[in-house]
Amino acid sequence: MLSIRNLHAAIDGKEILKGLNLEVKAGEIHAIMGPNGSGKSTLASVLAGREEYEVTDGEVIYNGTDLLELSPEDRAREGIFLAFQYPVEIPGVSTTNFLKTAVNEVRKYRGQEPLDAVQFLTRMKEKMKLVNIDQALLSRSLNEGFSGGEKKRNEIFQLAMLEPKLAILDETDSGLDIDALRIVAEGVNKLRTRDNAVVLVTHYQRLLDYIVPDFVHVLYKGRIVKSGTKELALQLEEKGYDWIKEEVSA
Amino acid sequence: MTTTSTMDKADFKSKLLTHFDTFQRGAAQDNSPRTLSALQQDAFQHFRTLDLPTTRHEEWKYTNLRNLLQNDFSFATAREASALSAAELAPHLMEHGDANVLVFVNGFYRRDLSNLVSPVEELHVENIGQAREKYTEAIDKYFARVADYQKDVFTAMNTAISDNGAFIFVPANKVLQKPVYLYFITDATRGNVVSQPRNLYVLGRNSQATFVESFRTAGEYIGFTNVVTEVVTQENAVAEYYKIQNETANAHHIGTTQALQGRDSKFSSTTISLSGSLIRNNLNIVIDAENCESNLYGLYVLNGKTHVDNHTLVDHARPHSYSNELYKGILDGKSTGVFNGKIMVRPDAQKTNAFQTNRNIVLSPEAAMNTKPQLEIFADDVKCSHGATTGQLDEEMLFYLRSRGIGQKAAKALLMQAFAGDVLNHIRLEPVRNYVENVIQNRFHTNA
Secondary structure, three states: OOOEEEEEEEEEEEEEEEEEEEOOOOOOOOOEEEOOOOOOOHHHHHOOOOEEEEEEEEEEEEEEEEEHHHHHHHHHHOOOEEOOOOOOEEEEEEEEHHHHHHHHHHHHHOOOOOOOOOHHHHHHHHHHHHHHHOHHHHHHEEEEOOHHHHHHHHHHHHHHHHHOOOEEOOOOOOOOHHHHHHHHHHHHHHHHHOOOEEEEOOOOOOHHHHOOEEEEEEEEOOEEEEEEEEHHHHHHHHHHHHHHHHHHHH | OOOOOOOOOOOOHHHHHHHHHHHHHHHHHHOOOOOOHHHHHHHHHHHHOOOOOOOOOOHHOOOHHHHHOOOOOOOOOOOOOOOHHHHHHHHHHHOOOOOOEEEEEEEEEOOHOOOOOOOOOOOEEEEEHHHHHHHHHHHHHHHOOOOOOOOHHHHHHHHHHOOOOEEEOOOOOOOOOOOOEEEEEEEOOOOOOOEEEEEEEOOOOOEEEEEEEEEEOOOOEEEEEEEEEEEEOOOOEEEEEEEEEOOOEEEEEEEEEEEEEOOOOOEEEEEEEEEEEEEEEEEEEOOOOOEEEEEEEEEEEEEEOOOEEEEEEEEEEEOOOOEEEEEEEEEEOOOOEEEEEEEEOOOOOOOOEEEEEEEEEEEEOOOEEEEEEEEEEEEOOEEEEEEEEEEEEOHHHHHHHHHHOOOHHHHHHHHHHHHEEEEEEOOHHHHHHHHHHHHHHHHEEEEE
C-alpha cells in the first residue's frame, strides 16, 4: 500500500529525514516510535503534504501512485488521513458543516453521489457512537474551546467518517487520560479492516497495549534504525532509547 | 442625457451652485408645496463656504474624491432621467416577502413602485419634503438637527438641495411588525446621475422598528449617491438599521447615517458593502442620554477596484451606556478599504462600556487596508477596548481543511464564510441575511 524509499526531507534548510524506508501493507498496523526530535512528526507531515517541508530525495509510492506529486486534498481523497498532533481550531465552522463538505468532496472525487442531509446524519450518528462523541460538540465551531481529549476524539471521529485506506495517527495518544485513550484506541480498532492500514506515531508504549501493532519501528536521526514486533516496544519502555543510540553509533 | 459643454467645463462645485440657483427659482415660481426653508438656505451657505475634501483633510486621507468629482454631472435632470418600470426594478429587490417597500429613484420617491403593508397606527410615512405640514414638531426638532451640515460639506449639499426622501414616524408604544425596506436606485442608464435622498426616521417612546436601506445603481453611466439618514430613537425605543450596498463598478456613494439616542434606547446598525467604485459611509451615533445600547456591525467583501471607507463615531456623552462595534472585511483584487472608528467618552459618561474590533483579511498583494481606531476617553470609570488586525487567511486552518479532502477553493470559501459569519449572524432579518450570503458565496466560489 505504502512504500517509502530513501526519503529525505528538510524544513527551513535543515534536513530532518535522512533516508527513511518503510513498507506498509493493507491490513497492517505499524507503530513508529523514537526519541524527541527524531523526525516522527516530520514523517507524518510529509505524508500529509505540508508545504513547508521540502522533500530533497527519495520517493513515496502509495497504491502505485507518486504520493509526493499530489496536493494535500488529493491525498485525502485517495484515502490518506492524518490525525493531527495539534488539531487546529477553526472558529465559525461547525464540525458537522466541515465534515459534510469533506465527505462530499471526497465522494465527488471518487465519482460517487453526494450524501444528502438524511444519509449524512445517519452516518454521523453511527460513527458518533463509535468514539462516544456528543452531538452538541459537533454543532460547535470546529475544535474551538475543546479539551485536549475532545480534540483527539474529534480526529478519530473524522477518521471514522472519512473511512481512509491509510490512517496516520500523529501522537494522538499524547496528553490523554486513560479513559480518553481507551475510547480513541477502541475507535481505531473498530475501524480496522483487512483493506486499510494504520501508522501510529507515538512516544509512549502505553497506546500499544490498546492498539496492538504488527510492526514497531524505531526512528532515530531521520532514519528507521530498528524494526521488530510489539515486543520491541516493551523493550523500549523498559530500557529507553539509549541502547538503540549506542547500537547506531557503534 | 449628459450635456457636455465644450466651453468651460465647470467644476463640480460651481455647477452645483448654479443648479441651486435654478432650484431656488423653481421653488419660488411653481406652486409646489416645497419652499426652501431658512434651514436649507443656511445649509446652502455652508456648502458654499466648505471645501470639498482632498486627501489633505485628515478625515479623507485615504479616500480620494478627485475621480468622482471630475465627472460631468447634470444635477437638474435626475428626476427626468428615469422611467424605471416595476419590471426593471424587480432584479434589485431582495426576497423580502410581506414587508413595507419604499422606492426612490435618483432620489425621488416613486409611489407607484412602493407598497406599505403596515397599519397606519404603526407606521407613518411621508416624502420628507412634504412632512413638515403634518409632522411640524418632529421635523423642527430633528430634521437637519441630528446630522451636522455645518461641518460636513456633503451633508450641507444634501440638506440644501434635497427635499426627497423618507420621513418615517413610528408612534409611541408601537412595535412595527413588518420591516421597512427602502430601495435607493440610482438610474444611470441614460447619463451620469447624482441622487441625494434625505431620510429621517423617528421612533417614538417605547416603539420598535427595523429599516433596511438598499443601494443599487442601474446602467453603465456614472452614479453618485449622496445620502443622509437621521435616526432618532426616543426613550426606550429600539431601532434596527441595515445599510446594504451592492453596486455597479461606476457607482459612487457618500452617505451619512446619524443616530440620536434617547434614554434607555437601543440602536443597532449593520453596514454591508459588497461592490461599487467608491463608497464612504459615515456612521455617527450620539448617546446623549443614560443607559443606551448601540451596536455597530460592518462587513465589506471587496474585489476589483472597489474602495470602501467606513468612518464611525460613537459619542458617549452620558453615563451607563454600552456600545459594541465589530467591523470585518475581506479584500481581494485591487480593492482598498479604510476603517476609522472613533469612540469618544466625555467627562460625564462614567460607567461607559465601549468596545471596538476591526478585523481584515487581505487576499491579494494588490489589495490594501488602512485601519485606524481612535479612542478619546475623558472619564475615568469606564471599560473600553479596541483591537484591529489585518492578515491573510490562516495557513494552518487551510491545511487542516485540505487534509480532509476539501479543495483549496472550497477551503478558502469555508474560512471566509466563517470569518464573515461573525457579522452575518447578527443580521436578524432572514431575507437580508440570505441576500448577502448568496452574493458573497457566489463570489467566494468563483473568485477564490
